[in-house]
Amino acid sequence: MAPPRNRRPGFSRRAQYGLFIGYVIAIAGALVGAVLLALATFDPPAFSALRSGAAEVTAPISWGVGSIWRGITGIPSAIGSFFGVHGENARLKEQIAGERQQLIRARAIAYENIRLKKLLAVREPGTETVTTARVVSSSAGSTRRFALLYAGLIQGVHAGMPVRAADGLVGRVLEAGPDTARILLLTDPESVIPVRRTRDGAPGFATGRGDGVLDVKPIALGNAAFGPGDVLVTSGTGGLFPPNLPVGQVTSRTRDGALARPYASPDALDYAIVLSAFMTPPPAPPADSRP
Template sequence: MAPPANRRSSYSRRAQYSTFLSYSAGVLGAVVGLGLVVVSLVNPDVFSPLRGLASDATEPASQAVAGGREMGRNAIADVSGFFHSGNENARIRRELAEAKVRLVQADATRVENQRLKALMGIPETDATPVAFARLTASTGSSTRRYATLGAGHDRGVITGMPVRSPMGLVGRVLEVGASSSRVLLITDSESLVPVRRSTDGVPAFAQGASDGTLRIRLINLGINPLKKGDVLVTSGSGGLYRPGTPMAIVTELLRDGAIARVLSNPSDTDYVMVERAWAPPPPPPPAPTTDGIKPAGKR
């Protein structure tokens, strides 16, 4: 008599082995995954080389996608500008006239600052950029805010270097690969930057809120002096970030600070500049004293 077509797995050694291997693979995968999660929580830097290799491997494709995204934005801007060219031209002419006046004032202020620094013996720090590169990708919906930079060890980038765009500060280099880097954005919850109000220097700290905004925390508690529309720049306290770099605009006031919108949105930023980490200049030497020295001609 022919054997039944629907037999249990116990009658087939091959079926038994297949079932055993499938369960073993599932349990092993769960154990390995759990171990990787524990290691990433205890020591996140362990996987930095692997992330660097993955970023370097996908960097050419990211460059191509970023180029296509830029072309699309430029095409939309060209079509929109065609219908609004008249009003935009008049507005730009007015702004250009005002900018020329402000440029003359800024040049006079720069020359005066150089003269005062020379009198006080404060050396000028090197402001030459290390590299110019494109932000090929950035996290938009994650609780952590990172971006991928198309430059690595091949361009002289090292960990800790500030990254900025023409609009303002973007973040700092967190991990460096051969041809790409990982940037910690200023909107990340782990980012804390000393800032001050551009008009009168009110000190504060800007902490990322992980939603594209910054939480401004005042150092001196009491009456909140901030106002909507205030521009915040880096203060340079503690080094790393060069003082005076534009950063955010206050949009909402709180009891102990404010909520601010970043000036340089990573999703709208194409090319950025990598700077050297800034260090405060050493204090000037003390002035020579005349204690114990009698003026000439007197005895």
């Protein structure tokens, strides 16, 4: 008796089961993606809560994987630093000697500034450190720039709080869960930071471009254009970010502004500091009790 034509000799049952399981996983993934897309479209608060719950579960895994990856990627730089330590030491000594005079002048100006504020009885809101936590991950595969902080509502972190690192401003808290918080980095296209130039106080706005660079534009066209080497700090306008936090340094001019490189690089960020809002928002007006 001749074998049937549709028989495929050599095609094992294990391969058939593998193909079937692959189809099942692909279909299940498509269904889950469709459900999440519908939830994000029609019920954003529920989707935000679901995303915060997923972040709580995946944060320890991201922490461990990120630590291993940073250790592996840091091996070449550690080897290079070992061989170049003598030249780097000499360069740093020369840099310290050149900046010592600038530090003395800066301290004198800061002291004079404090004295004048006391004479004028200037009242300024304070800024407190809420918590210091590890940054377990950051987005690198899309134009949106977010980071996951291993601290949340339990540690006193709330949406809208500014986040900084030792080098400068990182961004602000976008949403907070029980033990994790999602940070909108200053390099995200939706991030707009009021800034000023340190040498003359020229105001402007620094907007993220999604590629690790900031797009800086002056507030008024009549202001002096930003140029390479200009240092930018937060201006305190808006009441969210405290003034004088380092933001970045201008690298080149554009047709209507400039490009700047932020001081705090999210890719090399291990820990971040969450600050209280510079000025707390005013309380909501009381509800009208009239019938």
